Amino acid sequence: MAVNSMTKWKCKDVETPGEPGRIRKRLFVDLENEDKTSLEQSPPSKKPKLDADQAEQEPLLRENLGRNWYLVIAEFQGETKVHLRVYEEREEDETLYPTKKGISLDLEKWKKLTELYSEEIDDAIERHEAEMPVSYKKHLGENFYVTVETGFSLVNVRKWWMPPNEKDIVPTRRGAALTFDEWEELKCLIPRVEEKIGDQIRSVEYCENSESHQNQMGSLQCPRCNPNEYTKNTY
Numbered sequence: 001m002a003v004n005s006m007t008k009w010k011c012k013d014v015e016t017p018g019e020p021g022r023i024r025k026r027l028f029v030d031l032e033n034e035d036k037t038s039l040e041q042s043p044p045s046k047k048p049k050l051d052a053d054q055a056e057q058e059p060l061l062r063e064n065l066g067r068n069w070y071l072v073i074a075e076f077q078g079e080t081k082v083h084l085r086v087y088e089e090r091e092e093d094e095t096l097y098p099t100k101k102g103i104s105l106d107l108e109k110w111k112k113l114t115e116l117y118s119e120e121i122d123d124a125i126e127r128h129e130a131e132m133p134v135s136y137k138k139h140l141g142e143n144f145y146v147t148v149e150t151g152f153s154l155v156n157v158r159k160w161w162m163p164p165n166e167k168d169i170v171p172t173r174r175g176a177a178l179t180f181d182e183w184e185e186l187k188c189l190i191p192r193v194e195e196k197i198g199d200q201i202r203s204v205e206y207c208e209n210s211e212s213h214q215n216q217m218g219s220l221q222c223p224r225c226n227p228n229e230y231t232k233n234t235y
């Protein structure tokens with residue numbers, strides 16, 4: 001494994017522009033690879049492949065984001081996904097169990113959220129906190145979007161859908177509406193995610209960059225890039 005080529009990330013406190021007293025956490029690429037403390041190593045799991053039930057009990061990673069929201073990496077049917085999910089405590093022994101509330105992202109969606117759009121999301125948050133109008137919406141693939149909207153102090157990662165005979169997609173209940181603090185915490189967990197599945201994330205190619213998408217028809221016919229229209233454009 002080419003460890004040296006791994007991107008190292010670290011969190012740093014920075015002042016919010018125009019608000020000297022207000023400190024935010026920002027994620028930086030750590031080129032010098034100095035900050036080992038944010039990358040505390042844990043031994044790789046030697047466990048055999050987990051089945052569906054065990055995957056929830058023994059995720060590769062489970063870290064709290066705030067409230068009862070967790071970032072979880074789990075394998076399911078051979079595919080690694082990053083979940084943003086609400087966990088609750090069992091009364092009998094206070095162990096945590098996953099609820100249906102939340103969303104699971106394949107690695108392309110996760111990579112878009114945390115690499116492609118992370119800075120734009122931060123900018124949208126800053127505009128929101130400066131009480132400027134914000135209507136940020138970016139496509140993560142299929143009908144998954146991340147939004148930041150005026151009036152809601154939330155980073156909303158959500159699945160949308162196109163009701164029959166409608167022209168516009170609408171949000172579904174499947175999603176994670178994270179507070180800005182939880183979003184900051186999510187960013188601070190990126191190094192831990194990198195530690196666990198960095199190789200897999202690096203091998204993900206964005207669908208729109210693939211060779212079949214180099215002409216417009218390629219993305220129009222793609223269920224990931226154009227989920228509600230692609231069938232109409234198939235010749």
Ligand SMILES: [Zn+2]
Nearest residue numbers: 207222224225
């Ligand atoms: Zn595509």
